[in-house]
Amino acid sequence: MVSTVHCPNCGAPAQAGSATCFYCRAVLAWPGAPGGGAQASGPGGMPAGVVEALRAGNKIEAIRLYREARKSSLLDAKNAVEALEKQLGLG
Numbered sequence: 036m037v038s039t040v041h042c043p044n045c046g047a048p049a050q051a052g053s054a055t056c057f058y059c060r061a062v063l064a065w066p067g068a069p070g071g072g073a074q075a076s077g078p079g080g081m082p083a084g085v086v087e088a089l090r091a092g093n094k095i096e097a098i099r100l101y102r103e104a105r106k107s108s109l110l111d112a113k114n115a116v117e118a119l120e121k122q123l124g125l126g
């Protein structure tokens with residue numbers, strides 16, 4: 036599933052995969068898009084490996100992978116992983 040992004044500059048809906056806005060050429064920030072990485076997103080838009088680590092009972096690893104992929108804070112990663120844990124019925 037592709038998430039929709041709106042241009043931060045002009046608010047126009049951006050085409051999936053385009054790096055810049057079609058209308059105003061502002062640079063678009065795609066959620067979860069690592070710089071040049073080819074990592075696929077897992078269920079719920081999670082970075083690759085997070086779900087697998089969680090299923091394997093390795094929550095710390097899941098949080099670490101999430102943080103690396105999203106460049107998020109520890110708290111954000113922990114919250115996201117715990118939400119996923121509940122989603123998967125592991126909580």
Ligand SMILES: [Zn+2]
Nearest residue numbers: 042045056059
């Ligand atoms: Zn724009």
